[in-house]
Amino acid sequence: MRSLxxxxxxxxxxxxxxxxxxxxxxxxxxxSALAGAGGAxxxxxxxxxxxxxxxxxxxxxxxxxxYALHGKDYQFxxxxxxxxxxxxxxxxxxxxxxLLATGSASFTGATSAGRxxxxxxxxxxxxxxxxxxxxxxxxxxKSLGSxxxxxxxxxxxxxxxGVGTYRGTLQFSPDGHGGVQTVDAVGLxxxxxxxxxxxxxxxxxxxxxxxxxxxxxxxxxxxxxxASGYDLYSDTRSQMYGGVAAETPSTDAAVAATSGQIVTYDxxxxxxxxxxxxxxxxxxxxxxxxxxTPEPWLRGVPDxxxxxxxxxxxxxxxxxxxAAAAARLAGLVKGRLIGITxxxxxxxxxxxxxxxxxxxxxxxxxxxxxxxxxxxxxxxxAFTTISTLASSGGLTGTVYPVxxxxxxxxxxRVAGTWRTITGASIGRGGAYSASLPGSGRxxxxxxxxxGPAVTGP
Numbered sequence: 119m120r121s122l123x124x125x126x127x128x129x130x131x132x133x134x135x136x137x138x139x140x141x142x143x144x145x146x147x148x149x150s151a152l153a154g155a156g157g158a159x160x161x162x163x164x165x166x167x168x169x170x171x172x173x174x175x176x177x178x179x180x181x182x183x184x185y186a187l188h189g190k191d192y193q194f195x196x197x198x199x200x201x202x203x204x205x206x207x208x209x210x211x212x213x214x215x216x217l218l219a220t221g222s223a224s225f226t227g228a229t230s231a232g233r234x235x236x237x238x239x240x241x242x243x244x245x246x247x248x249x250x251x252x253x254x255x256x257x258x259x260k261s262l263g264s265x266x267x268x269x270x271x272x273x274x275x276x277x278x279x280g281v282g283t284y285r286g287t288l289q290f291s292p293d294g295h296g297g298v299q300t301v302d303a304v305g306l307x308x309x310x311x312x313x314x315x316x317x318x319x320x321x322x323x324x325x326x327x328x329x330x331x332x333x334x335x336x337x338x339x340x341x342x343x344x345a346s347g348y349d350l351y352s353d354t355r356s357q358m359y360g361g362v363a364a365e366t367p368s369t370d371a372a373v374a375a376t377s378g379q380i381v382t383y384d385x386x387x388x389x390x391x392x393x394x395x396x397x398x399x400x401x402x403x404x405x406x407x408x409x410x411t412p413e414p415w416l417r418g419v420p421d422x423x424x425x426x427x428x429x430x431x432x433x434x435x436x437x438x439x440x441a442a443a444a445a446r447l448a449g450l451v452k453g454r455l456i457g458i459t460x461x462x463x464x465x466x467x468x469x470x471x472x473x474x475x476x477x478x479x480x481x482x483x484x485x486x487x488x489x490x491x492x493x494x495x496x497x498x499x500a501f502t503t504i505s506t507l508a509s510s511g512g513l514t515g516t517v518y519p520v521x522x523x524x525x526x527x528x529x530x531r532v533a534g535t536w537r538t539i540t541g542a543s544i545g546r547g548g549a550y551s552a553s554l555p556g557s558g559r560x561x562x563x564x565x566x567x568x569g570p571a572v573t574g575p
Contacts, residue, residue: 161570169397184423418465453478508574
């Protein structure tokens with residue numbers, strides 16, 4: 119399963135912000151105590167938790183599967199993810215042109231090249247001549263002459279060695295760099311047959327596959343890459359297209375059951391973005407791609423069944439040292455890194471803006487920049503810093519961002535497992551404090567996050 123590729127990230131724009139002075143002072147004081155803990159043991163960890171994979175616009179594929187498992191048909195699924203839309207129709211035989219390869223070009227399975235008859239069992243090479251015409255010759259060395267571009271070859275099916283097998287016709291043209299571009303000119307529904315199983319597991323419920331078929335068909339006729347000689351790429355720059363090799367009985371059935379059907383808004387075909395997993399809520403298009411025109415059918419909606427089928431992207435997380443996080447954030451950190459707090463969410467928990475908080479001030483950063491900095495699957499993320507100090511006075515530390523209310527569980531390592539022995543409230547500045555019953559290995563747990571382990575007292 120693949121997600122569509124969004125436009126490039128915006129350039130980073132940083133500006134100073136002022137967090138609450140009392141909170142910053144408290145966090146800085148605790149940070150200083152941890153830095154100079156002396157004989158006590160101290161540690162800080164930086165946690166990232168999030169959900170989903172892909173840009174988050176339109177239909178979540180795992181979410182669609184979840185709805186199908188809960189008895190919803192493809193009409194319901196499409197209407198949910200593309201709000202305010204209806205099903206319409208288009209010519210299922212109209213031709214779409216898909217770029218398969220550039221550079222060297224060869225094919226087999228063809229019966230004709232223009233008016234020239236070919237042997238379908240023979241492999242032919244296509245090369246560019248000095249006058250930009252195309253030369254066709256058998257790999258045995260026999261030349262069949264030169265042809266004006268585009269050279270169209272027919273057969274059923276056609277093989278492109280090292281690339282795949284395809285329906286429709288192959289069209290060859292100079293690629294502008296001394297090589298040849300190979301394009302599959304194929305009927306729309308035959309194209310969609312090569313997309314569905316390349317984008318969604320063929321074993322998923324029929325309703326999910328049917329929703330994918332309609333979304334893929336609509337996307338194919340509402341987007342173009344604006345190139346000479348082709349409309350679509352065969353990869354995530356458009357949508358995954360595997361040709362005949364990607365066709366399966368179940369996905370062919372989904373295409374046939376929805377033949378010619380497309381998603382429309384106000385009577386016109388609507389661009390139907392889709393992606394792998396939402397984490398539980400999709401997002402407004404303009405919040406993901408700044409500058410994009412807000413569209414009424416591309417609004418964030420709840421996605422309650424996104425975790426279906428063991429979705430590996432639904433929830434994810436990672437942990438690193440505070441020093442490693444500060445190194446990644448580089449010039450955004452002022453003083454010692456305290457943590458990251460989200461200052462603006464989209465329609466979903468995806469981050470639009472956040473503040474990188476240090477002991478000497480803060481800097482603003484976009485959600486897309488944080489995604490790039492930490493290599494995250496989405497901007498649907500949260501960041502938590504847990505600092506812990508064990509000393510003769512007990513266990514102290516901070517949680518950041520500072521929760522409005524909350525408590526931590528104090529845990530002791532016993533026989534290889536963590537056992538909760540007491541709790542502590544989170545107070546002013548995110549600070550907590552607890553007495554310890556004796557020496558041992560301790561940590562705190564907050565919001566299902568296990569803090570760094572320390573030895574004390």
